[in-house]
Amino acid sequence: MRRFLTVLIVLATWSTTALAERQTGKVDATVARLGTFSAEERALLTPHLAQGPVVLTEFQNRQTDLPAVIYAARIHAPAKTVAGVIGKPSDYPGFMSALTSVEVQSVNGQMMAFDWTWGVTLFSLTGHNVMTTYPGNATRGYRFDIRTTGGDLGIGRVMWRVYPEGLNKSLVVFSSRLDMRDANYITRQLASEGNAVNRTINVAVAMVTLLEIKTEAERRAGTYVNGKFATMPLRRPRVDMNALRPLLGRGDLVLMDLDGNTLQSVAVVGRTGTSERRVRRVMLDPEEFGKSLLHGTCAQVTEHTDEGTKFEWEIPIPLLHVGGEMVLRPSPTVIAVDGISGTLSRGQWRFDTHRYPGGEAGVIAWATFDPADSPKLIRKLIAGNTHFSHGFVAATQLAVMRSLRTRVLLMGR
Numbered sequence: 422m423r424r425f426l427t428v429l430i431v432l433a434t435w436s437t438t439a440l441a442e443r444q445t446g447k448v449d450a451t452v453a454r455l456g457t458f459s460a461e462e463r464a465l466l467t468p469h470l471a472q473g474p475v476v477l478t479e480f481q482n483r484q485t486d487l488p489a490v491i492y493a494a495r496i497h498a499p500a501k502t503v504a505g506v507i508g509k510p511s512d513y514p515g516f517m518s519a520l521t522s523v524e525v526q527s528v529n530g531q532m533m534a535f536d537w538t539w540g541v542t543l544f545s546l547t548g549h550n551v552m553t554t555y556p557g558n559a560t561r562g563y564r565f566d567i568r569t570t571g572g573d574l575g576i577g578r579v580m581w582r583v584y585p586e587g588l589n590k591s592l593v594v595f596s597s598r599l600d601m602r603d604a605n606y607i608t609r610q611l612a613s614e615g616n617a618v619n620r621t622i623n624v625a626v627a628m629v630t631l632l633e634i635k636t637e638a639e640r641r642a643g644t645y646v647n648g649k650f651a652t653m654p655l656r657r658p659r660v661d662m663n664a665l666r667p668l669l670g671r672g673d674l675v676l677m678d679l680d681g682n683t684l685q686s687v688a689v690v691g692r693t694g695t696s697e698r699r700v701r702r703v704m705l706d707p708e709e710f711g712k713s714l715l716h717g718t719c720a721q722v723t724e725h726t727d728e729g730t731k732f733e734w735e736i737p738i739p740l741l742h743v744g745g746e747m748v749l750r751p752s753p754t755v756i757a758v759d760g761i762s763g764t765l766s767r768g769q770w771r772f773d774t775h776r777y778p779g780g781e782a783g784v785i786a787w788a789t790f791d792p793a794d795s796p797k798l799i800r801k802l803i804a805g806n807t808h809f810s811h812g813f814v815a816a817t818q819l820a821v822m823r824s825l826r827t828r829v830l831l832m833g834r
Contacts, residue, residue, distance in 0.1 A: 455489050455580045455596035462668055463493070463584070463592060468659070470495045470592070473679035474631060476624060478819055479672040488672065490623055492595040496635045498642035500585035503593060504563035506638045507581050508554055510535050516637040518806055519629065531555070537572075548572025559585055574626065575600045589642065593634070597627045621816040628812025636808075650680035655769050655789050657755070658688045662775040662783045665690060669783065673822045675815050684811050688787040689822045695829055697774050697782035703829050704756050704772055707732045707749045712828060731761065765790050770821070784825065788818055 456479055458466065469475050474494040496503055506512070510533065514520045519539050526534040531554045539546040549571045557563035565581040577599035584592040599622070639645035658676060668674065673691035677684065693700050703709045707730040711720025724731040728748060735744030745763020749756065760768040768790030775783035792813045 473677035476675035489598045497644040498638040500591040501559045503638045546573035624816035625812035629808045632808040650683040686789045687818045693782045700782040
């Protein structure tokens with residue numbers, strides 16, 4: 422009976438989605454297409470994968486109003502070992518610190534239905550998943566499709582791909598999309614602020630999953646390096662903006678610099694669709710640039726000094742009201758923004774532009790900040806979970822790029 426019900430649920434999901442697509446032109450998040458990285462794109466990203474995970478957030482398309490997010494990470498473990506970790510959800514609570522339980526409901530061939538509970542300091546979340554394991558081997562790799570059919574994080578879909586890279590290395594590409602608009606009260610309140618907050622939670626939660634899968638696979642392979650490394654001064658990442666231009670036509674790219682469990686910095690690169698002059702006009706205006714740091718930010722200049730221009734900022738997001746004071750140091754090249762007080766008071770952000778042939782501006786932004794220097798709710802969420810902290814930093818830096826582009830386009834009207 423359980424097997425029958427599992428198949429029935431999946432068929433019903435597909436049927437309902439097909440009807441919704443005919444009526445609205447949009448596809449349910451549980452079945453909408455999930456992009457990946459081609460072989461050429463994976464080769465292009467190789468130098469960055471040596472430093473840490475990369476994340477591509479696709480632009481909105483006609484198929485769904487919630488674009489997919491694609492993650493990639495190099496894992497120092499055989500592909501078979503990595504697949505063994507991903508393919509056994511019942512083992513997840515043993516190495517995923519926030520996942521308190523997984524209960525397998527039914528198994529039908531290559532399909533498995535399971536419920537999960539994710540517990541944090543403030544509350545717990547639950548969800549219902551169906552995993553499909555596709556045939557694979559250590560030569561051609563492995564693939565897993567997971568559909569979230571309900572729960573506190575809404576509905577969505579995840580696709581894991583494991584690519585062998587020799588005997589003891591693998592490349593994992595992890596595509597995901599979550600739609601939280603019909604989830605529990607807290608996530609609905611956050612999602613009500615629009616795609617920016619929905620995307621932020623997507624990235625943070627998915628990054629936890631990816632990094633904990635990576636850690637467990639390397640632990641089983643005997644290659645895991647435990648411990649923290651010294652934090653290095655913030656430095657500009659090496660990025661070939663011209664080579665990345667076609668990939669940046671799909672979305673914004675986040676590059677993480679990880680030493681063991683220490684996140685040195687996070688960079689984001691993207692195209693703006695407009696001129697370098699217009700982009701830098703926003704960057705050199707403290708109030709406009711302050712407003713573009715995150716979607717919904719209010720900013721006001723408080724003082725002009727030899728050090729730079731100080732401004733106050735705040736983001737009145739439900740449950741996550743944040744704000745503080747920062748200083749902007751203008752420059753013909755790299756523009757610096759540093760926290761002074763309030764939320765993210767120890768944060769450092771650096772911005773520069775790249776002029777493509779034809780005049781379009783690309784933007785590269787790199788930063789370092791401590792999420793613990795945040796509102797109480799965020800501190801509670803990341804308490805004791807380094808991976809969630811890293812995911813929050815990546816998601817925030819991505820939001821900065823998206824918001825900056827929006828502000829630039831609004832200024833041009």
